[in-house]
Amino acid sequence: MAITWIDICLAGAGVYLLKRVMAKTTPAPLPPGPKKLPLLGNILDMPSVKPWMTFADWGKKFGDISSVEVLGQHIIVLNSVKPAVEMLDKKSSVYSDRPVLPMGGELCGWKNTLVLLPYGDRFREYRKNFHRVIGSRASMDTYHAVEEIETHRFLQRVLAKPSELSAHVRKTAGAIILRISHGYEVKEHNDPFIELADVAVNQFSASTATGAFMVDIMPSLMYVPEWFPGAGFKRKAREWHATLEQMVAQPYQFVKDQMAAGIAPKSFTSNLLEGKTLSAEEDHVVKWSAASLYSGGADTTVSAIYSLFLALTLFPEIQKKAQAEIDAVVGSDRLPTFADRDSMPYVDALAKEVLRWNVVVPLAVPHRVTEDDVHDGYYIPKGSLIMPNIWFMLHDPRTYANPMEFEPARFLASAGKEPEIDPRTICFGFGRRICPGLHLADASVWISCAMSLAAFDISKVVENGVEITPEVDPTSGTISHPKPFQCSIKPRSAKALELIQQDANY
């Protein structure tokens, strides 16, 4: 029997009606959201620039849990901490998967790193490794010396070339993480591992950018051969896959060679390899969890520390208050160390405010739901992507007074006023996917605040008698950075200069 257009239309109408009927049989309504178009859903509502701003508007219109549907994909946006904790933490056994990303995850291979790893046994193994090495504030004590030495070297680099602040921040983050992950000490210039990681991390951002590759919308394109017209993305994916493989394999081989020679310093990788013969699966887990540590830490703290310098440039009074505290506690004969942390509440508050003001990962990383759920009266279908709007949670006037202002004192108790919520309970995400590098990040941001403030005065650049005020306009993207800005960085005194120039290898 021949099939006619009428049959097809009737079948189409049937599917549509069936969907409508099925929609009616769902256990509860979907969370509210912008009105959908037939077939296209909310594709035209999806923002491409700073989506967290649009999502915050949805929160105001539709409440703390809102939803959209893009080509059949449900996206649930959470605009407050309460549902984020109730769903992602309390129901973590069904809210902890990650989305499948055809370009970045599958073709380029980033699905082997923790951030995109599907929820399951391998995921648990990686997390266990992270937990063992940097899973608590106490375990981070082992790495305080590395943090202090590398941050001191950072001061020396800044002193030598203050105009290259951003590059120094990046290099220091890479140096700290590579020492912890692979026991590798970076070279002062053109370090091959740092360069490789920079390229790979940029490729990660490019390959996972929303809407950048058609294959992310039509996953079947993954199977198109490279020679096929329009399949340029496959060649690109092959190249990017190769960079990632090198970024993972080279430092790993370095540790193995050093261990064979009996000269490997203690590190995340050497610790996991020590005295063991690994199966292929165990080898994969050690190699890729070390790389996850390295790639997760390479770009994130960079954003936070760069924004510390932006804040210090913009708010000289806050800088002076923090320096006064350091002078009173540490004096001027030495640089601050982690041992001073508990005695310097204002510097601690400053580090917290940096994490709140400049939100490094504004929408976290989407969590994928693995079972149908009904939450707070709303239907959350299996396969939905949950996006916690961390940016809004940290700028919500219900939680933070004058949220757009940079004000460390909000985290200090004063007469009749409790400190505001610690942003570290929000900025690192939620549930079983919470950032496993949070203690390391916290330590890096704090020591950078304390040492930089002890050593330097940071101020606006004056050009032709005019002060240049940097703009506060962070970039869009999974990891948001302050836009490049100029500032003047000078040693605070002759004594500070002497301290910076002292040997950093203590």
Ligand code: HEM
């Ligand atoms: C200021 C610095 C940092 C911030 C604000 C930050 C924030 C985040 C956030 C929001 C997530 C997603 C959590 C979720 O899905 O709910 C995440 C995941 C992750 N972070 Fe961080 N992070 C920072 C530094 C670091 C560092 C230093 C490392 C490595 C040592 C790291 C490694 C990772 C990894 C591997 C994941 C993926 C975890 C998973 O999927 O299970 N992060 N981070």
